[in-house]
Amino acid sequence: MRVFIVHAHHEPKSFNASLTAQAKAALGAARHEVVVSDLYSMGFNPVSDRRNFTTTKDPGYLHQQTEEIHALENGGFAAEIKVEMDKLSWCDVLVLQFPLWWFGLPAILKGWVDRVFAMRWAYGGGKYYDLGPFRGKRAMCSVTVGNIASAYSESGMNGPISSILFPINHGILYFTGFAVIEPFVVFAPRRISQSERENHLRRYRERILNLASAPLLEYKSIDDYDENWVLKAEARDSRKKGSKSPAEGMI
């Protein structure tokens, strides 16, 4: 198994760092291959602009997707983008390791997606969701959250964690074709004891060693949708029988 971990935390002694170290050790001991992009230590620049490219299609107007298609056809991605694309092509499983900042990805990781997931390479030309270019691969969010789990429950003030992660799990990972593994979430790691944190690390080790079989989030197929991206009538009927809308089909 080839695992690509994208790690986004600014403190090398953080619990996020312990989780990534645990994953590397466990995968190495089990003779899996692992590559880590530690975005802070790499000094990754998350601002998407013309620096994504060495080529230029239209010098007078920056339309990102037009430049992405042009770069794809002409080998025009900047070296720092190309190397991340190569890791994505290489891997069987992608793991995003991050603290939930403002109910989303830290900017350094959001910008890694903004810059690297180029049109026609990661999506587009009819290739979306279960037809996406990354089909056959798996992906998982491994997330630490500041507040306690009850705040992110169905009746929690912050809203269900599944709703908060929906734009990432469905909108980034599933959109590009990954089969999306149930997220690994640690709530309030600073408020729990050292032994509880160690329990989470052991739990993470199990999850990491079982990435190939870990349960997936259930999403509908793009075949269930019509040319306006609206659920077809027959798929709507099956939905009444118990399957889930995209915003619901999560942990």
Next chain:
Amino acid sequence: MRVFIVHAHHEPKSFNASLTAQAKAALGAARHEVVVSDLYSMGFNPVSDRRNFTTTKDPGYLHQQTEEIHALENGGFAAEIKVEMDKLSWCDVLVLQFPLWWFGLPAILKGWVDRVFAMRWAYGGGKYYDLGPFRGKRAMCSVTVGNIASAYSESGMNGPISSILFPINHGILYFTGFAVIEPFVVFAPRRISQSERENHLRRYRERILNLASAPLLEYKSIDDYDENWVLKAEARDSRKKGSKSPAEGMI
């Protein structure tokens, strides 16, 4: 009315730029005050780390919130952060102007939030949601979306736009105390005619001139939640009578 627009698009001739120009012109003509942070033209760095601060609480371990509280007590925010805080303090209404990238904020804008919305200043110490430090102010997302509206409907493949914007509207804006105005959304601006785009600009002008009275998203009060951030039984009963869960109370 004092309006603060945070603008996040890398192309000065984009439709996003037209929307912000329209807002500035309309507000100026009506003798309102307006300030724009054009993040790309400012070269804003969205990577949150020790550069947020001129002070240091713990040189051996970077815990962001600890450093934020220390900086607040010691005037220790970097100049580029402090100036954005001052604009937030000054304004009556905050407008986030952005293209929806990967179902979220472009990294340059996500990082503006990550860095500027400091603990104890923008939230914390019991001040969350309708008790948040920005209570009394209003905020609105003005968003362009690549795909057509039906893809973001209740039965749309991408999920409802309200679900996609939930982490921003509820998790960033309402979390810090803003009354959250219904988002202004333009779907697929590149696929529509020039006259349709001009209609949207006129529609935006009306919205901008009516920010003080524009309809708000309905969210529950933090008083409805218990010490574990879980909805109290009596508030749960009222919910059965028709009020909405946090993940539902949107456009």
